[in-house]
Amino acid sequence: MAVKLGVIGGGVMASAIVSRLLAGGTYQSTEILISEPTLSQREALHQQYGVGVTDDNNLAAMSPVLMLAIKPQVFDRVVAQLSPLSNNPQLVLSILAGVKIAQLEGAFPDRAVIRTMPNTPATVGMGITALSAGARVDAAQIELATQIFQAVGEVITVPESLLDAVTGLSGSGPAYIAIAIEALADGGVAAGLPRPIADRLALQTVLGTATLLNESQIHPAQLKDRVTSPGGTTIAGITKLEQAGFRSALIEAVIAAATRSQELGK
Numbered sequence: 001m002a003v004k005l006g007v008i009g010g011g012v013m014a015s016a017i018v019s020r021l022l023a024g025g026t027y028q029s030t031e032i033l034i035s036e037p038t039l040s041q042r043e044a045l046h047q048q049y050g051v052g053v054t055d056d057n058n059l060a061a062m063s064p065v066l067m068l069a070i071k072p073q074v075f076d077r078v079v080a081q082l083s084p085l086s087n088n089p090q091l092v093l094s095i096l097a098g099v100k101i102a103q104l105e106g107a108f109p110d111r112a113v114i115r116t117m118p119n120t121p122a123t124v125g126m127g128i129t130a131l132s133a134g135a136r137v138d139a140a141q142i143e144l145a146t147q148i149f150q151a152v153g154e155v156i157t158v159p160e161s162l163l164d165a166v167t168g169l170s171g172s173g174p175a176y177i178a179i180a181i182e183a184l185a186d187g188g189v190a191a192g193l194p195r196p197i198a199d200r201l202a203l204q205t206v207l208g209t210a211t212l213l214n215e216s217q218i219h220p221a222q223l224k225d226r227v228t229s230p231g232g233t234t235i236a237g238i239t240k241l242e243q244a245g246f247r248s249a250l251i252e253a254v255i256a257a258a259t260r261s262q263e264l265g266k
């Protein structure tokens with residue numbers, strides 16, 4: 001069967017996206033070719049997903065749809081090593097933080113380019129991906145990109161000027177939430193809970209709160225007010241959070257990550 005999707009870089013995000021594309025039937029394993037320099041990673045991808053693997057980026061780049069899943073720091077080097085013949089894909093999808101549509105269009109002349117920002121909950125189909133289309137993209141290509149990223153969760157379309165901010169929030173956000181869950185569990189241990197119980201309580205509290213907000217569509221501030229009894233435990237905890245700058249820490253984290261995304265595109 002002919003390869004339909006080539007992927008350059010077979011790391012964390014490529015694995016997450018490819019696994020969901022296969023599970024959802026968007027592509028068959030024989031229709032995907034991943035180029036990856038690390039032998040053990042190639043073997044793992046082939047064994048786990050049955051996809052084609054290669055150490056030659058030019059082979060992956062010949063596919064009609066090419067997904068770039070390398071680190072932004074190696075983008076220039078990877079592009080410089082692609083031969084003109086492999087400048088064949090009709091559609092290039094980039095998941096690279098920071099790398100701009102203009103850079104992508106310069107690297108793939110005459111090809112349609114869509115810059116995207118997915119996130120790691122993609123692994124379980126609960127991701128959210130923002131797409132931003134370049135000038136050469138037609139409606140069918142936006143539809144195809146949407147279909148590909150819907151395999152890993154929600155898809156939204158934004159102007160490119162917002163993609164660095166998206167990166168700072170939803171791209172990097174899973175790490176902030178993971179730290180929050182770890183810290184909540186540490187707090188539980190500090191308050192006397194056995195570790196396994198603290199871990200379970202912390203995780204389910206975040207999962208349950210996110211699900212409740214999502215399903216009820218109430219504002220987070222309303223939910224906070226519902227939990228907070230006058231003179232009770234929650235307001236005692238919130239007072240400490242405010243003293244420690246919890247809100248501003250999160251705000252500053254998103255801004256710092258967005259700023260770093262901008263820097264990566266320079």
Ligand SMILES: NC(=O)C1=CN([C@@H]2O[C@H](COP(=O)(O)OP(=O)(O)OC[C@H]3O[C@@H](n4cnc5c(N)ncnc54)[C@H](O)[C@@H]3O)[C@@H](O)[C@H]2O)C=CC1
Nearest residue numbers: 009010011012013036069070071072095096097118119120
């Ligand atoms: N990890 C995350 O949560 C997210 C990452 N991204 C973006 O996705 C991209 C990939 O990130 P990860 O998957 O986390 O990184 P990763 O390090 O897990 O994967 C990158 C892969 O590229 C391979 N690679 C290195 N040099 C190469 C070359 N010359 N040719 C081909 N492959 C090469 C590496 O061996 C590695 O397997 C980055 O650009 C990042 O900005 C986007 C959204 C979320």
Ligand SMILES: O=C(O)[C@@H]1CCC=N1
Nearest residue numbers: 096097167171172173
């Ligand atoms: O940390 C990074 O640069 C990548 C982009 C978004 C999430 N991880």
